[in-house]
Amino acid sequence: MPVSMAVNQNIVELEYAVRGPIPQRAAxxxxxxxxxxxxxxxNPQALGQSPITFYRQVLSFLEAPTALARERRFRGAFDANSSAFLGVDESDFVDPWVIEYCEKMLGHLGSGIGAYTDSNGPAFIREAVAGFIDRRDGADSGSGVPADPDSIFLTNGASEAVRFIIDLLISDAADGIMIPIPQYPLYSATIKKAGGAQVEYHPDEEKGWTLDRAILDDAICRARDRSITVKAIVIINPANPTGAILPAEGALEVVDFAEENRLAIIADEVYQDNLYGAEFVSFAKLVGKRDIPLFSLHSTSKGFHGECGRRGGYVEIRNPIDIEGADVRLRDLFFKQASVALCSNTTGQALTYIMVTPPPEGSPPHGRYQREKETILSALQDKATMIREAFEEMREVECFGRTGAMYLFPRLGRLPGGKTDFDYCMALLEETGLCTVNGSGFGQRPGTHHLRIAFLPPKEMLDQVLPDWIAFHNAYVQ
Amino acid sequence: MPVSMAVNQNIVELEYAVRGPIPQRAAxxxxxxxxxxxxxxxNPQALGQSPITFYRQVLSFLEAPTALARERRFRGAFDANSSAFLGVDESDFVDPWVIEYCEKMLGHLGSGIGAYTDSNGPAFIREAVAGFIDRRDGADSGSGVPADPDSIFLTNGASEAVRFIIDLLISDAADGIMIPIPQYPLYSATIKKAGGAQVEYHPDEEKGWTLDRAILDDAICRARDRSITVKAIVIINPANPTGAILPAEGALEVVDFAEENRLAIIADEVYQDNLYGAEFVSFAKLVGKRDIPLFSLHSTSKGFHGECGRRGGYVEIRNPIDIEGADVRLRDLFFKQASVALCSNTTGQALTYIMVTPPPEGSPPHGRYQREKETILSALQDKATMIREAFEEMREVECFGRTGAMYLFPRLGRLPGGKTDFDYCMALLEETGLCTVNGSGFGQRPGTHHLRIAFLPPKEMLDQVLPDWIAFHNAYVQ
Structure with missing residues (x-):
């Protein structure tokens, strides 16, 4: 007779549509x-996006440092007698600049990439991240507040950072975290698992998923009516699942709102490179010198990097909250949480370093790096446009907001009697092979229907599948 | 004025001595x-242990697949005209067998190592792990129960698997998990964070940290007196922190005990390669066909692998518990937990594959692989012996149990008035530079004093520091 047990009900109840029934049916x-x-x-590389060559060259040498000396010797032999190297030319060698870059990293790592690091990651990587943040936000030129390497924690992707933050902030079932609706289900799932309350706010879809104070005030009032202690507000910018970019005015309203209500801001900025011409303004920059607790997240998974599986990421903490009733610093609690799993994975850490320390202008690998970056980003933008154009041929489909991140989140209009967007996405999968996620997996206003599509497939694939989708759609909603 | 908030008290209270005040002072x-x-x-590589060459060759090529074709071309050029290759010889080339191995792995991976995988890890790796378990336990030759790839989850080290298991099993504050005392603080910390109860059992130190039914029965009775619902028993074998190896009789008593009390077994077997001549018997083999829920853990961090920072590992589940009050399978709940973080890191996954699929006897890289493995393991054994010999020169220091894992856990005898083992270890660090962990960081019988030392420093370093330790000790206890 099998052993039977009660288990954590929060795990039984949590939902994660991005890896839910539709993707499982696709598999x-x-x-x-x-x-x-x-x-x-x-997941761009699963759809054929190539990794940035420089990233992989460096990671490859970090795995096998003896190959660095070998590369120099091979290059020397080639230079001395290239005629003996059949089928090999100069471009087959890794540039000496890259070799030096690797040697410097290995020097910092000391014992190589295989050892546990400090729980928060190696100091040289946290310093490089701080330098990146300062350059991005202009704090290196005197405006703004510089980042502190000791307030940066390297994590297994941004997901682990979100878990650390939410697990720490939720101290009982009446503690709440504000999340946008629709939202990335990492947030709802992590709040659920921590046993806290989800406090929903609703960006204005028809105004391009923008925000104003009335929206935020309304959400917090409703939460307080339910006796919930709201502790933090999550902002995903550019947004997931909507892909929308939050204009600076809306972002400043969030900062004011957090300050007045004494909330922490959790700024999910993993799509900060996916703006397609718009300007990225970080919450660190918006908060400036104001004493508002801020957790900012970034990752190697998105942008033009696309190295999702490496689980590289970090959280930067500013203006840490004071811990009520305990003589301990927030940083130490983060450190303890990270310590239980010893450290984040070292490849993800190394890649985070490489992401924030790319070849500078004028260095030999810069040209190729820049070309690869631009090619990826402009292809993403083109693909988003192709899909938006297809929506125009689909009856009653509308898609709001300026394109950002890697997603479009069209509203489906009226569906035939009793059908949900889950039914729609499942039928779309069965009919065309296109695997999307139903809007209800992210949360949406009752009575509306959406889906999220990542605009990642190669253009030729989109050329094939979009007409099928249009035909499917117009038949389905009839 | 800084924002002040109550936070999760379980995180405030959790302790993690392995990364606690003594290592922080060392830093x-x-x-x-x-x-x-x-x-x-x-953390062997932090103390100079070299990685296994084969592992790194493969990981290096997985990062940069174009280097595979280049390797073939370089090799071809060298074979055609080796005289032109100054300072390069045949041993500088990666064996074609390794190149084929990498090509096969890349074929399985499809889109390379950068993409998210399935939440539980790629099927080909889980199949390889199942094959490894079957060979190890003789299930491939008809005895025992074969492993099921769909019951294997690849995780960020074994630590993440422990979190998944404990978070799932603890459904309220009266749920308890049995852990040995002393124990690895991952367990106490994870139970604490999940809000459950720690149920301690005490292996018999003077009998080499062995177990019998009376010890286990006593522990569960005391827990039931406190109205605790005991759900699982953790066994770490070889043990951490004691390093002791559990004899098969003791292990079988655990199996009987779990069956009678309808507990799950959590078998932490990450040190299964660190037995130094003793035979490893897995809990999967001991459980055999009996219907006892079993979670078995393994990792790329320990053994002769030492790739701690990669956070590679897996959990295999047998005879899953029935979920009370919900129509859901244990496997699905694990899958959901893994999904929230999308997948474990792909380098750790790849390394897990390589660890369970080493070059077989007769293949060209086998000799070197075997030599490196034996060199590491025999050095570890020698170093443990050196440290044990030093204990004999320290007044009232005794060390019980057959040497396993990577640790010795000597009992310190009487300390001078009021001094704790924490004081001792801190003084040892200040005096000699040797960073160990106080026994109280792992739990121990009241009134006893211990420390844990990882027997990893190079022999020359031990030759230097052991006499200092002996002198320090005999002066300290006087």
Whole structure:
């Protein structure tokens, strides 16, 4: 007789649509030999996006440092007698600048990439992250507040940082975190698992998913009516799942709102490179010198980097909250949380370093790095445009907000009697192989229907599948 | 005025001595230029242990697949005209067998190592792990129960697997998990954070940290007297922090005990390669066909692998518990937990594959792999012996149990008036630079004093520091 036990009900109840029934059905179809297109998740390399060459050259040498000396010797032999190297030319060698870059990193790492690091990550990487933040926000030129390497924690992707923050802030079931609706289900799932309360606020879809004070005030009042202690507000900018970019005015209203209500801001900025021409303004810059607790997240998974599987990321903490009733600093509690799992993975850490320390202008690998970056970002923008154009041919489909992140979140209009957006996405998958996620997986206003599509498939694939989708849609809603 | 908030009290209270005040003081000393020897943690590469060459060759090529074709071309050029390759010889080339191995892995990975994988890890890696378990336990030759790849989850080290298991099993504050005392603080910290109860059992130190039914029965009775629902028992074998190896009789008593009390077994077997001549018997093999829920953990961090920072590991689940009051399978709940963080890091996953699929006998890289493995393991054994011999020169120091894992856990005898083992370890650090962890950081019988030392420093370093330790000790206890 099998052993039977009660388990953590919060885990039984938590939902995670991005990896839910629709992607699971897609996996079944793929195993049965059907072509499927995984647009359920922002996973660019699974859809053929190439990694940045420089990143991989460095990671490759960090794995096998003896290959660095070998590279120099091979290059020397080639230079001395290239005629003996059949089928090899100069471009087959890694540039000496890259070799020096690797040697410097290995010097900092000391014992290489295989050892546990400090729980918060190696100091040289946290210093490089701080330098990156300062350059990005202009704090290196005197405006703004410089980042402190000791307030930066390297984590397994931004996801782990979100877990650390929410697990720490939720001290009982009446503690709440404000999240946008729709939201990335990492937030709802982590709040659920921590046993806290989800406090929803609703960006204005028809105004491009923008925010104003009335929206935020309304949400916090409703929470207080339920006797919830609101502790923090999550902002995802550019947004996931909507892809929308928050204009600076809306972002400043969030900062004012947090200050007045004495909330922490959790700024999920993992899409900070996915703006397609718009300007990124970080919450660190917006908060400036005001004493508002801020957790800012970044990751190697998104942007033009696309190194999702590496689980590289960090959180930067500013103006840490004072811990009520305990003589301990927030930083020490973060450190303890990180210590239980010893450290984040070292490849993710190394990649975070490389991401914030790319080859500078004028260095030999810069040209190729810049070209690869621009190619990826402009392809993403083109693909978003292709999909938006397809929406125009779909009956009653509208898509609001300026394109950012890697997602479009169209509103589906009226669906045939009793059908949900889950039904729609499942049928779309069965019919066309296109795997998207139903809007209800992210939360949405009752009575509305949406889906999220990651605009990642190669253009040729979109050329094939978009007409199928248009045909499917117009038949489905009839 | 800084924002002040109550936070999760469980995180405020949790302790993690392995990364606690003593190692933090060691880091301060190191920053000030003092020589310190980090024996507080099983982190071999930080103390100069070299990685296995084969592992790194493969990881290096997975990062930069274009280097595979280049390797073939360089090798071809060398074979055609080796005289032109100054300072390069045949041993500088990676064996074609390794190149094929990498190509096969890349074929399985499909889109390379940068993409998110399935939440539980790629099927080909889980299949390889299942094959490894079957070979290890003789299930491939008909005895025992074969492993099921769908019941294997790849995780960020074994630590993440422990978190998944404990977070799931603790459904309220009266739920308890049995852990040995002394124990690895991952367990106490994770139970604390999940808000459950720690149920302690005490292996018999003077009998080499062995177990019998009376010890286990006593512990569960005391827990039931406190109205605790005991759900699982943790066994670490070989043990951490004691390093002791659990004899098969003791292990079988645990299996009987779990069956009678309808508990799950959490078998932490990350040191399964650190037995130094003793035979490893897995709990999967001991459980056999009996319907006892079992979670078995393994990792790339320990053994002769030592790749701690990669955070590679897995949990295998057998005879899953039935979830009371919910129509859901244990596997699905694990899958959901893993999904929230999307997947474990891909380098750790790849390394797990390489660890369970080493070059077989007769393949070209086998000889070197085997030599490196044996060199590491025999050096570890020699170093443990050196330290044990030093104990004999220290007044009233005794060390019980057959040497396993990477640790010795000597009992310190009487300390001078009012001094604790924490004081002792701190003084030892200040005096000699040797960083160990006080026994109280792992739990111990009241009134006893211990410390844990990882037997990892190079022999020359031990030759230097052991006489200092002996002198320090005999002066300290006087």
């Amino acid at each position: 079944e179809l793929a195993r049965a030999g059907r072509r499927t297109i995984p647009c359920n998740i922002g | 301060e000393l190191a920053r000030a230029g003092r020589r310190t020897i980090p024996c507080n943690i099983g």
